[in-house]
Amino acid sequence: MKDFFKKIPEQAVRIIVLFAVLALVLLVVRQFILPLELKDPALQKNSAMEREAAKEVKYAGAQSCGQCHEKEPEMKKSGYHRDLSCESCHGAAQKHVDNPTDVKPTSPKKRDYCSYCHNYNSSRPTGFPQINPDTHNPRKPCITCHNPHNPKPPKTPRSCAACHAEIERTKATSYHALIECTVCHSTPEKHKTSPRTVTPTKPDKREFCGKCHAKGSGGKGMPTVDMATHGEKYVCWQCHYPHMLGGI
Amino acid sequence: METAQNFAELAKQVVGFIYPNEIEIHWSILIVVYPYITGLVAGAFILASLVKVFNVKELQPTYRLALLTALAFLLIAPLPLQLHLGQPWRSYEIFLTPNLASAMAMFGFVYLWYLMVVLLLEIWFEYRRDMIVWSSESTGLKKWVLKVLSLFSTDISEKAVAFDKKTVKIITIIGIPSAFLLHGYVGFIFGSIKANPWWSSVMMPVVFLFSAIVSGIAIVMFLYMIIIPIQGGKIDMKCLDKVASFLFYAVIVDFSIEVLDFIHRLYESEESIKILSQLVSTKLFMSLVVLQILLGMLLPLGIMVVIRVFRLQEELRKLLYFVCVVLIQMGIFSTRWNVVIGGQLFSKSFRGLTTYKMELTGIEGLLVSLALLIIPFVVLAILIKLLPPWKKEELAGG
Numbered sequence: 001m002k003d004f005f006k007k008i009p010e011q012a013v014r015i016i017v018l019f020a021v022l023a024l025v026l027l028v029v030r031q032f033i034l035p036l037e038l039k040d041p042a043l044q045k046n047s048a049m050e051r052e053a054a055k056e057v058k059y060a061g062a063q064s065c066g067q068c069h070e071k072e073p074e075m076k077k078s079g080y081h082r083d084l085s086c087e088s089c090h091g092a093a094q095k096h097v098d099n100p101t102d103v104k105p106t107s108p109k110k111r112d113y114c115s116y117c118h119n120y121n122s123s124r125p126t127g128f129p130q131i132n133p134d135t136h137n138p139r140k141p142c143i144t145c146h147n148p149h150n151p152k153p154p155k156t157p158r159s160c161a162a163c164h165a166e167i168e169r170t171k172a173t174s175y176h177a178l179i180e181c182t183v184c185h186s187t188p189e190k191h192k193t194s195p196r197t198v199t200p201t202k203p204d205k206r207e208f209c210g211k212c213h214a215k216g217s218g219g220k221g222m223p224t225v226d227m228a229t230h231g232e233k234y235v236c237w238q239c240h241y242p243h244m245l246g247g248i
Numbered sequence: 249m250e251t252a253q254n255f256a257e258l259a260k261q262v263v264g265f266i267y268p269n270e271i272e273i274h275w276s277i278l279i280v281v282y283p284y285i286t287g288l289v290a291g292a293f294i295l296a297s298l299v300k301v302f303n304v305k306e307l308q309p310t311y312r313l314a315l316l317t318a319l320a321f322l323l324i325a326p327l328p329l330q331l332h333l334g335q336p337w338r339s340y341e342i343f344l345t346p347n348l349a350s351a352m353a354m355f356g357f358v359y360l361w362y363l364m365v366v367l368l369l370e371i372w373f374e375y376r377r378d379m380i381v382w383s384s385e386s387t388g389l390k391k392w393v394l395k396v397l398s399l400f401s402t403d404i405s406e407k408a409v410a411f412d413k414k415t416v417k418i419i420t421i422i423g424i425p426s427a428f429l430l431h432g433y434v435g436f437i438f439g440s441i442k443a444n445p446w447w448s449s450v451m452m453p454v455v456f457l458f459s460a461i462v463s464g465i466a467i468v469m470f471l472y473m474i475i476i477p478i479q480g481g482k483i484d485m486k487c488l489d490k491v492a493s494f495l496f497y498a499v500i501v502d503f504s505i506e507v508l509d510f511i512h513r514l515y516e517s518e519e520s521i522k523i524l525s526q527l528v529s530t531k532l533f534m535s536l537v538v539l540q541i542l543l544g545m546l547l548p549l550g551i552m553v554v555i556r557v558f559r560l561q562e563e564l565r566k567l568l569y570f571v572c573v574v575l576i577q578m579g580i581f582s583t584r585w586n587v588v589i590g591g592q593l594f595s596k597s598f599r600g601l602t603t604y605k606m607e608l609t610g611i612e613g614l615l616v617s618l619a620l621l622i623i624p625f626v627v628l629a630i631l632i633k634l635l636p637p638w639k640k641e642e643l644a645g646g
């Protein structure tokens with residue numbers, strides 16, 4: 001055995017000793033210096049829970065809101081925003097719960113907050129209420145017409161949208177969003193009971209669109225054309241689809 | 249407030265639909281720098297192994313340089329990760345309390361194995377005799393530094409030197425699979441992320457490995473062409489041509505594998521193909537099609553073909569080789585960018601793309617990344633000063 005050790009070259013011994021020392025240090029640190037909770041997952045979880053529990057609580061939860069504010073949660077309960085927590089819009093409110101008089105939660109009043117969810121985006125689910133902020137009452141804060149605790153479209157023209165939902169949704173994002181269906185289509189009452197036999201009208205004269213789009217008659221920013229030279233004998237909607245975004 | 253501004257700026261760049269937590273990407277340019285640097289390590293080592301294991305004599309002048317380059321970059325390789333994760337003083341804990349089930353946590357051991365058992369050991373045995381000789385010739389601090397580095401070894405008999413040589417060869421043989429492991433591992437991390445179709449591919453470790461070999465050979469060639477003239481030596485053209493021919497083959501293999509991966513994805517046409525082609529043709533067009541493929545691969549390949557076919561003059565060859573290696577470095581950096589950043593630019597809904605806005609001064613910013621790319625060269629300069637790769641007569645003889 002002694003011969004075997006003698007046969008190992010001097011440099012190899014040095015390297016082996018170095019590695020052995022490093023391995024030993026690693027072992028000693030792990031066995032004797034590391035605290036137990038670094039090695040045992042159960043203990044580690046325990047101390048992590050203690051650490052997390054000691055952190056400051058920021059959100060109070062909707063139940064706490066309901067303890068003082070009776071009206072809003074009651075209204076919200078049956079509305080479209082029933083699944084939204086109060087603090088989704090009003091921000092973290094634990095401080096307000098602790099000190100209701102001095103600390104007040106925020107309430108978003110500008111258009112851009114609602115638009116996080118309600119801006120038009122083709123990927124949102126069908127039927128989800130969406131608007132084009134450029135055409136939908138520009139600059140008016142949403143809360144002037146919609147109550148965020150019980151949001152509803154101010155007028156619900158269910159009579160047309162009940163069947164023509166796709167047109168309704170397309171129109172909602174177009175420049176014609178604020179024009180009601182019946183402005184362009186005069187609809188006999190019977191259309192509701194026999195929709196195939198009694199049909200609503202379509203504008204059959206160029207002058208109808210010309211009321212807004214003829215040169216000289218449009219408001220600011222409204223596209224206008226010279227009715228005498230533009231489009232010849234065709235009716236406007238043969239080329240322009242009025243329900244489409246941008247009304248191309 | 250700044251976060252909100254950032255968010256608003258990013259939101260304008262978003263195309264289509266993305267989930268809310270996808271707007272800001274989390275693996276930034278630091279994570280691009282990390283595989284780039286480890287790739288250089290693995291590639292430089294493979295070049296060194298060509299001399300010892302495959303006995304390619306012409307490459308001898310680059311052998312020690314390749315080893316030192318690998319070491320300089322390996323020492324810096326964990327730094328981008330530590331800066332990205334934060335709290336670098338805790339990093340030693342992955343050795344003390346290892347999580348054996350996590351591939352990411354195993355990096356510590358892959359790294360340790362490669363640094364301690366392969367690279368440092370090989371360099372130690374390679375330089376041991378020289379360190380003893382140099383320490384006996386020098387005085388003061390340098391003498392003692394060399395003495396400590398040689399672990400106070402004194403035996404420079406023929407028998408001992410023969411043992412060193414034999415050991416170096418054995419370590420190199422172990423080193424080749426280790427180098428494959430080191431960089432294959434980085435590819436494995438990305439390739440095993442099932443939820444990300446841009447990454448999830450068994451080809452990933454192989455693609456990473458070959459691009460690593462390409463970048464490693466190119467960086468050693470680059471350094472060789474710069475350091476030799478600085479030290480007043482003459483570039484050995486036989487060596488340079490040989491390195492270039494290996495680089496040429498490596499680029500061809502790397503290119504073929506990447507094309508294979510690309511065709512395979514196209515033919516497979518999984519549900520993600522639409523968003524991925526949109527990604528490639530819009531957000532990654534510049535970095536993937538132009539920088540990585542055209543400038544980083546096809547142009548250097550074309551130049552190298554021209555050099556081989558027309559047997560150009562020495563000076564012109566040098567110039568073109570230099571252009572090639574710079575282009576290749578840029579191309580491989582883009583490869584890393586396209587993998588790391590590209591994989592985070594599309595939504596898991598496959599319906600939209602987000603964008604990456606790089607910081608300038610923050611810890612994940614451009615300046616820190618540039619510093620991380622420069623530090624290895626400083627480390628290399630110190631290593632070369634301490635452990636010169638060439639003897640004076642070698643420099644003069646070319």
